[in-house]
Amino acid sequence: MSRSSQPSDLKKYMDKQLQIKLNANLLVTETLHGFDQFMNLVIDNTVEVNGNEKNEIGIVVIQYLIR
Numbered sequence: 001m002s003r004s005s006q007p008s009d010l011k012k013y014m015d016k017q018l019q020i021k022l023n024a025n026l027l028v029t030e031t032l033h034g035f036d037q038f039m040n041l042v043i044d045n046t047v048e049v050n051g052n053e054k055n056e057i058g059i060v061v062i063q064y065l066i067r
Contacts, residue, residue: 010035018043022062026050030060039064 020043021027027049027064034042041064044056 010039010041017045020062033059040056042059 004065005048010032015031015033016049017029019027019029019031020041026055028043029049030046032041033044041062043060044059046060048057
């Protein structure tokens with residue numbers, strides 16, 4: 001893992017409003033509440049954004065997968 005992608009770098013984003021682009025061009029806005037050494041994320045206040053449509057989801061755990 002390169003230095004720029006180590007989980008410790010995520011500390012500066014804790015409890016801040018973020019936007020993450022996931023697979024299949026899924027865009028979510030949320031607040032980062034936690035992460036682990038494997039870059040699994042716990043996010044809250046999650047909103048799925050699809051064009052002009054917004055879907056409030058709440059708390060989500062995003063598992064980092066390597067394919």
